Every structure is written in structure tokens, then in C-alpha cells.
Amino acid sequence: MRTDSANGPALKKMFALGTAWLEKAAPDINAINVFPIPDGDTGTNMLLTMQSAMGEANQNPNRSACSVAKSMAAGALMGARGNSGVILSQFWRGLAKGLEGKRSFNGTDFAKALAEASQAAYEGLVNPVEGTILTVLKDAATAADMSARTDSASLLSIMETATEAARDSVARTPDLLPVLRESGVVDAGGQGLYVLLDGALYYLKGKAREIKYRKPRLVASNLPLAPKAAQMATEVEVPYGYCTNFVLEGKKLDPKKVKNKLKKKGQSLIVTGNDSLIRVHIHSFKPGEILDYATHLGTLHQIDVRNMDDQYVEFIKMQRERMPKVDIAIVAVASGDGFFEVFNSLGSTIIVPGGQTMNPSVRQLLQAIESAPSDNIILLPNNKNIIPTASQLESLTVKKVKVVPTRTIPQGIAALLVFNYDLSLEDNVRSMEETITTVKTVEVTKAVRKTQLNGLKIKKGQFIAILNDEELIAKGNNMTDLIFEALTKADIERAEMVTIYYGAETQATEAEEIAQEIRNRYQTEVEVVRGQQPHYNYIISLE
Amino acid sequence: MIFEAPEKSIFLGQGVMVKVVTDSCSGITPELARKFGISVVPLYVQFGNEVYRDNVDLSTKQFYQKLEKSKITPTTSTPGPEVFAELFTTLAEETNEIVAIMFSQMLSGAYGAALQGKAMVTRDCRIEVIDSTLAISAQMLLVISAARMARSGANLDQIVDWVRKAIPRLHIQMTFDTLEYLRKGGRIGMAQAFLGSLLKVNPVLTLKEGLVFPVARLRNRPKAIDYLVKFVRSFSRIEAIAIEDVTTPEDLEILAERLKDLVPPGDFYRSKVDPVVGVHVGPRVLAACVLEAE
Numbered sequence: 001m002r003t004d005s006a007n008g009p010a011l012k013k014m015f016a017l018g019t020a021w022l023e024k025a026a027p028d029i030n031a032i033n034v035f036p037i038p039d040g041d042t043g044t045n046m047l048l049t050m051q052s053a054m055g056e057a058n059q060n061p062n063r064s065a066c067s068v069a070k071s072m073a074a075g076a077l078m079g080a081r082g083n084s085g086v087i088l089s090q091f092w093r094g095l096a097k098g099l100e101g102k103r104s105f106n107g108t109d110f111a112k113a114l115a116e117a118s119q120a121a122y123e124g125l126v127n128p129v130e131g132t133i134l135t136v137l138k139d140a141a142t143a144a145d146m147s148a149r150t151d152s153a154s155l156l157s158i159m160e161t162a163t164e165a166a167r168d169s170v171a172r173t174p175d176l177l178p179v180l181r182e183s184g185v186v187d188a189g190g191q192g193l194y195v196l197l198d199g200a201l202y203y204l205k206g207k208a209r210e211i212k213y214r215k216p217r218l219v220a221s222n223l224p225l226a227p228k229a230a231q232m233a234t235e236v237e238v239p240y241g242y243c244t245n246f247v248l249e250g251k252k253l254d255p256k257k258v259k260n261k262l263k264k265k266g267q268s269l270i271v272t273g274n275d276s277l278i279r280v281h282i283h284s285f286k287p288g289e290i291l292d293y294a295t296h297l298g299t300l301h302q303i304d305v306r307n308m309d310d311q312y313v314e315f316i317k318m319q320r321e322r323m324p325k326v327d328i329a330i331v332a333v334a335s336g337d338g339f340f341e342v343f344n345s346l347g348s349t350i351i352v353p354g355g356q357t358m359n360p361s362v363r364q365l366l367q368a369i370e371s372a373p374s375d376n377i378i379l380l381p382n383n384k385n386i387i388p389t390a391s392q393l394e395s396l397t398v399k400k401v402k403v404v405p406t407r408t409i410p411q412g413i414a415a416l417l418v419f420n421y422d423l424s425l426e427d428n429v430r431s432m433e434e435t436i437t438t439v440k441t442v443e444v445t446k447a448v449r450k451t452q453l454n455g456l457k458i459k460k461g462q463f464i465a466i467l468n469d470e471e472l473i474a475k476g477n478n479m480t481d482l483i484f485e486a487l488t489k490a491d492i493e494r495a496e497m498v499t500i501y502y503g504a505e506t507q508a509t510e511a512e513e514i515a516q517e518i519r520n521r522y523q524t525e526v527e528v529v530r531g532q533q534p535h536y537n538y539i540i541s542l543e
Numbered sequence: 544m545i546f547e548a549p550e551k552s553i554f555l556g557q558g559v560m561v562k563v564v565t566d567s568c569s570g571i572t573p574e575l576a577r578k579f580g581i582s583v584v585p586l587y588v589q590f591g592n593e594v595y596r597d598n599v600d601l602s603t604k605q606f607y608q609k610l611e612k613s614k615i616t617p618t619t620s621t622p623g624p625e626v627f628a629e630l631f632t633t634l635a636e637e638t639n640e641i642v643a644i645m646f647s648q649m650l651s652g653a654y655g656a657a658l659q660g661k662a663m664v665t666r667d668c669r670i671e672v673i674d675s676t677l678a679i680s681a682q683m684l685l686v687i688s689a690a691r692m693a694r695s696g697a698n699l700d701q702i703v704d705w706v707r708k709a710i711p712r713l714h715i716q717m718t719f720d721t722l723e724y725l726r727k728g729g730r731i732g733m734a735q736a737f738l739g740s741l742l743k744v745n746p747v748l749t750l751k752e753g754l755v756f757p758v759a760r761l762r763n764r765p766k767a768i769d770y771l772v773k774f775v776r777s778f779s780r781i782e783a784i785a786i787e788d789v790t791t792p793e794d795l796e797i798l799a800e801r802l803k804d805l806v807p808p809g810d811f812y813r814s815k816v817d818p819v820v821g822v823h824v825g826p827r828v829l830a831a832c833v834l835e836a837e
Contacts, residue, residue, distance in 0.1 A: 184735075210620065212623075213621055213623060213624070213652040213655060213656050213659075214620070214621075214652055215652065217728075217729040218729060219729075220726065220729065220731060220735055341741055342741045342742060345739050345740050345741040345742075346740055346741075346742070346760070347736055413742070417742075417744065417759070417760045417761070417762070418759055418760075419759075420758055420759055421733070421736070421756065421757050421758070422749070422751070422756065422758060496762075496763060496765060496766065497762040497763050497766070499742070499762075525762075525763050527742065527743050529741065529742060543762055543766075
């Protein structure tokens with residue numbers, strides 16, 4: 001197979017395979033569709049659009065790539081469904097423009113056509129949003145362009161670059177679009193575009209047969225939030241109105257004018273087409289007004305008005321079926337940016353700022369519990385002074401709240417780590433309670449005043465070490481000596497794992513040195529983590 | 544021929560013995576397959592243009608040696624339906640009942656290929672293709688039990704019925720040093736909740752409805768091994784146990800020492816994760832599987 005360039009028939013075959021590949025991915029793409037409206041039909045819409053494009057292309061016997069691309073653009077425009085479908089039809093319009101006059105095209109031509117396609121896609125939208133199919137297309141086009149300038153003009157190599165760039169771009173979409181991040185998914189439309197390109201790439205690689213027994217490998221979000229998604233989604237009960245699609249045929253139509261007119265009538269407006277045929281997609285509460293306006297300009301075809309709230313209900317159902325039932329949210333109290341990140345990275349749903357000397361109020365905790373996306377809550381107070389406050393919450397809300405009495409932050413982290421998605425609230429609480437007894441905590445701080453504790457006279461400014469937030473076990477002026485004295489008293493000989501969380505005013509290098517010294521002296525694993533906590537120079541956990 | 548040659552069939556009573564087929568992702572070793580007369584269809588591991596049959600051309604050990612030296616990231620693929628059709632047709636010369644117990648179809652295309660292969664068989668032979676919804680040693684225990692039943696004269700319906708009922712009684716947990724391989728291979732499923740941890744953790748995962756599912760996170764490997772031991776010991780009635788490793792036979796021995804008293808030696812299996820699954824789980828995975836008694 002020639003992979004340097006492609007003519008009309010090859011273009012057809014590339015995207016016929018892309019479409020077949022997309023068909024396999026469509027259900028999964030539907031399931032991650034949350035933007036702009038979580039109606040769960042992005043995959044289907046893109047597929048129907050592509051099928052219409054291919055239908056038109058297959059009726060065109062012309063062997064020129066330019067002619068086939070034009071047919072595909074026309075077919076895509078006629079068959080476009082939904083937001084993503086319309087954007088896809090813009091993609092084809094741009095691509096056809098980019099291939100204008102080409103009987104066949106090589107990688108350089110394709111890179112240029114992708115740039116056109118990207119531009120067309122942006123232009124079709126009133127408010128282009130990044131982190132969507134638009135960004136993915138733009139990134140693919142940019143990468144293709146760079147590669148065409150530097151590496152090679154072979155179509156295969158450019159396609160490979162573009163597909164890889166699209167895949168990476170899909171993975172980054174949650175970084176750009178908060179709604180994706182909250183739902184723990186990547187953009188569905190972007191995912192669809194990637195699958196389409198990937199399918200075309202299979203053809204160019206001569207691996208067309210392989211896709212028969214395979215499924216596209218979808219890009220996963222690089223953010224660890226997925227299981228929360230279904231829960232988040234159920235909380236939002238915003239009405240979405242009607243998804244309205246139609247084709248307007250007439251004479252001397254002006255797409256720009258139509259676009260301006262409809263701009264204020266709803267959201268997600270897309271207007272594409274030319275002076276004889278315009279396709280409109282809009283989300284509106286009053287589809288009647290829009291159709292009424294359009295009938296004055298010409299004749300309406302393919303009118304499709306769907307209630308998105310129905311679609312949304314369907315989508316939620318589909319999400320529920322696909323997501324594991326994580327119906328327990330974990331609310332944790334912590335202080336220090338480092339600890340916020342640690343708790344977040346381990347799956348804590350809501351983190352309430354607070355800790356030593358700044359205990360959160362009942363109201364703050366209650367707010368956190370009420371806003372948590374679940375009726376079952378595990379609350380980790382992570383400080384012995386907060387436990388009494390936390391315990392009151394069980395009776396203040398209709399939600400089922402269980403407090404695991406974590407006295408220190410390391411206990412809270414240990415509890416969070418044993419959280420099991422497969423267990424009930426009660427069983428999780430039981431295993432957390434078991435675990436926290438196996439963790440010892442040493443906290444190191446500076447004495448703020450002269451005092452006497454546990455028979456030890458402490459001068460102002462001296463370092464002190466406290467075991468399990470209750471017992472003063474060491475004091476001294478030298479940090480390293482103090483820490484080793486404290487660790488010995490905390491029975492470090494029996495610990496398998498030591499974690500050192502260093503505070504906001506402590507140097508990472510000092511923490512690393514202490515860690516190395518512990519490794520030298522004891523048979524234990526040591527990990528150093530940035531806690532950035534106020535007040536304590538070190539919080540050390542022994543497990 | 545692409546599959547392991549099965550032992551000669553054994554005729555029992557008036558019936559002909561049911562033939563048991565599985566794929567190489569069950570991790571069943573060639574020795575065990577021969578011992579129980581199981582036909583194993585290998586999946587493929589590819590390093591660029593080099594294609595290897597799983598556990599046939601490439602052992603797990605060879606695979607990891609190769610992986611260390613290779614600059615190419617290996618990929619995996621399933622055999623086409625014709626491979627299954629050919630195997631079924633060959634087996635149909637000796638039997639008129641075949642059961643194929645396959646790797647979870649949520650994780651591999653082997654089940655689909657086997658189903659399609661079944662449709663291509665023209666000989667008069669009943670073939671049942673079952674999606675185990677399981678993988679590795681859990682799938683292996685299912686396959687071995689089915690083969691044992693076949694040997695003792697059970698017919699296809701009895702075996703299929705037993706297998707379907709046994710699937711919910713199979714419990715597996717696996718500990719990982721890293722989830723990177725699962726993530727890269729796109730098979731991380733719900734365990735992606737465990738990605739991104741700022742603490743070093745050894746995650747323990749299981750299989751649920753054919754997909755990878757998160758269970759727990761431990762702070763280091765010894766604790767993760769303790770967790771697996773506790774998991775197995777939490778079952779009061781155990782029919783069989785299988786444990787397996789990838790590149791850490793010493794850890795497998797530790798696990799074996801702590802678990803082998805639970806069942807008679809004949810019901811305690813050691814196996815090794817095959818290269819195809821190895822591509823997706825990475826080295827140092829350790830798994831323990833229990834077949835709970837009825």
C-alpha cells in the first residue's frame with residue numbers, strides 16, 4: 001500500500017475505517033459526554049454524521065481526493081447531528097477546502113487541510129470553548145504542521161503525528177475544562193475525533209483487518225476523579241431545554257446573519273452552511289420561536305427537537321450503570337496545602353481547612369457534609385480536639401454520617417488508604433478504626449512559651465516532640481537529636497514504614513537528611529512528603 | 544498448528560469426554576494444560592514487527608528480559624476467529640462437546656473471536672463459549688475444575704452449569720507496585736481512582752463484572768502481601784487456591800508458605816502471569832485467588 005499519499009478512493013477507505021472504528025467506540029463516548037450538556041449522545045451523533053459523510057462519498061465515483069472530500073463535507077453537513085456532529089461537519093468543510101484542487105494529497109497537504117479544518121471548526125462557533133474537540137483538532141493540526149515542516153511529507157508519518165497529538169490533547173482536556181475535571185472524564189467529542197483519526201491511521205498502516213476484533217482504546221483522564229463523577233452529576237438538576245436541529249434551504253441565505261439573530265436565543269449555537277443551505281444547532285427553551293424565525297427565510301428540513309432533560313435523565317442512568325457504586329463520600333479536616341493535595345490525591349471528596357489551634361466550627365463541617373455528593377459520609381477529624389465537634393454532626397443532618405475518630409493527620413491518611421469501594425459504610429468505618437490503632441504519630445514543634453510538661457522543663461523556643469497528640473516525649477535544641485530521641489521512644493524499631501511530612505517553614509533538604517539518617521539506622525522504608533502544615537515542623541507517621 | 548496439542552482423549556462409559564479450551568491469559572502453564580488435557584489458544588505479544596505467541600514462543604521470564612532491553616513498547620493482540628474455528632474443528636474429530644472458557648471480554652477480544660470461530664465450525668459438535676468475566680489465576684481455576692469434571696465424565700451441560708455457578712465463587716486480589724502499565728494499556732477501569740496518589744502506595748485491585756476494580760492501598764509491599772494473606776484467610780470454606788507472580792518468585796514463596804495449609808496440596812496451584820497480561824500489568828504483580836466452596 002502506498003502510504004506517502006492518498007487519492008480519492010484511499011481517502012474514502014481511510015475514513016470508512018475511521019467510521020467503523022468510531023462505531024465501536026460510540027457507546028463509551030456517549031457515556032463520558034458531559035459538555036456542553038450531559039445528554040450522552042456525542043458518540044452516536046458523530047457516528048451518524050460520519051455515516052452520512054461516507055454515504056455521500058461512496059456515491060461519488062470520482063478518483064480525485066478533492067472531489068471525494070467535497071462529497072464528504074456535503075454529506076456531513078446534511079447528516080450532522082448534535083453539537084459535535086455539526087463541529088465535525090465543519091471539520092470536513094475545512095478539510096475539503098484545504099484539499100481544493102488536489103487529485104491526491106501527501107502529508108504536507110494533509111497538514112495544511114487539518115489547519116483549514118481547525119480554523120473552520122472555530123469559526124462555526126459563537127463561543128468556542130477550549131478543552132473540547134476544538135482544542136484536540138487544533139493540537140492535531142499544529143503537530144501535523146510542525147512535523148510537515150521538519151520531518152517528512154509522507155502521509156502515514158503526518159497522520160501518525162496528528163493522531164498521537166490528538167490522543168495527548170484528549171488526555172489534557174480535563175485540565176482545560178472544569179466540568180470535565182469535576183466529572184473525571186475527558187471530552188467526548190475530542191475522544192471521537194481521536195478515534196476517527198486513529199481508525200484512518202490503521203488503514204494507512206495496512207492494518208485494516210485488525211480492527212475487526214479489536215475495540216478502540218479510549219483515552220483516560222489523567223486525573224484520578226472518575227468514581228466521583230456519577231455522584232457529582234446527580235446533584236446538578238438544571239433544566240437544559242430543547243436541543244433543536246434543522247436544515248434551512250433557500251436562496252441568498254446569509255449564515256452570518258442567521259448566527260447573529262439566533263445568538264441571544266439560546267446556548268451552544270452552531271450555524272454552518274452556505275447561501276443555499278444552512279444547518280442550525282441550538283439549545284433553547286423556546287424552540288418554537290427559532291423555527292418560526294427560520295420559516296421566514298426558506299424551507300425547513302430534518303427538524304429535530306429533543307427534550308434534553310429527558311436525555312439527561314437517560315444519561316444519568318447510563319452513567320450510573322457504568323460507574324461503580326461509590327456512594328460514600330469522605331470529608332476530611334486538614335491544614336497545609338501539601339496535606340490538602342495528599343488528601344485530595346487519595347480520594348477525599350471534601351477537605352475542610354482546620355487543625356491544631358484552628359478547629360472548624362460545627363457549621364463549617366455541616367456545610368461540607370451537606371455539599372458532599374453522597375448521602376453516606378465518613379468524616380475524618382484528624383485532630384483530637386475536633387472529634388467532639390465532629391461527633392455532633394451525626395444528629396444534625398439527614399445524611400448518614402460516621403465519624404472515624406482520627407486523632408492525628410497520619411491516622412486520617414491511614415484511614416483513607418484502607419477505604420474500600422466495595423464495602424458498606426459500616427464495614428469501611430470498622431476497617432478504618434482498626435487501622436488507625438496501628439499508626440503512631442510524632443509531631444515536632446517549637447515551644448511558644450516557657451512551660452513544664454510531663455516533668456520536663458521547657459524553655460521558650462526549644463523544640464518539643466509529642467506522641468499521638470497527647471504525650472510530650474522529648475525536648476531539645478538540636479532538631480536531629482530531638483527527632484531520634486522521639487522516634488526511639490515511639491518504638492521505631494517495630495515500624496515498617498515511616499513517613500515524614502515537613503511543614504510550611506521547614507526545608508525539604510533537612511527532611512531528606514533526617515530520612516536518610518533513619519534509613520541508615522533502622523530497617524525501615526522512609527518517605528518524605530510535603531505537608532506544608534503550619535505550626536508543626538514535622539509530622540511523622542510510624543506504621 | 545497454533546495451539547497446545549491436547550493429550551489423547553479418555554473415553555469414559557458410553558460418552559465421549561468434553562474438551563476444554565481456554566486462552567493463554569488464564570496463565571495456565573503448559574505443564575498444567577497437558578496434565579488436565581486443556582487446549583490453550585495463545586494470544587500474541589508484539590514488539591514492533593516481531594510477533595510472539597503467548598507462553599508458546601515467549602515465556603514470562605523471556606518476555607521481561609526482552610522488555611528490559613527493548614526500546615519498543617510491546618503491544619498485544621488476539622487471534623482471529625479462524626484460529627478458534629480450526630481448533631474447534633480439530634477437537635471435533637474426537638468429541639462432540641466442547642467448552643471454551645475465556646478471558647473477560649471487557650478486557651480482551653478473545654471471547655468475541657472464539658464466538659465467531661464457533662459460528663464457522665461446520666462439523667456436528669456442540670460448542671459452548673463462556674465469558675469467564677475473570678482473568679489469570681481465577682480463570683485458570685475455573686478451567687482446571689471444568690477439565691477435572693470432564694475427566695470424571697460430566698457432560699457439557701453439567702460443566703457449563705457448574706462453571707456459570709462457580710464464577711461468583713471465585714475471588715481474586717492482585718497487588719501492584721505501579722498502575723502505570725494498566726493505565727497505559729487502557730485497562731485500568733475504576734482503579735483509576737487510585738492513580739495520582741502523592742504517597743507511595745501498593746494498590747490492591749480485584750476484578751468485578753469483568754473489569755479491574757480498586758480494593759485497597761497499602762503503604763509498602765510487605766503490607767500488601769499481608770493484605771492478600773488476610774484476604775484469602777477471610778474465607779471460611781475454600782475449595783481451591785491459586786497464587787501467581789510475574790517476576791518475583793521469592794514473594795510467591797512467601798505467599799505460598801502463609802497460605803498452603805488452607806487446602807490439600809492438590810488444590811493449591813502456583814502459576815505465572817503470562818506475557819500478554821504482563822504487558823498490561825507490569826512486573827511485580829502478585830495475585831491470590833480463592834475458589835470458595837459451595
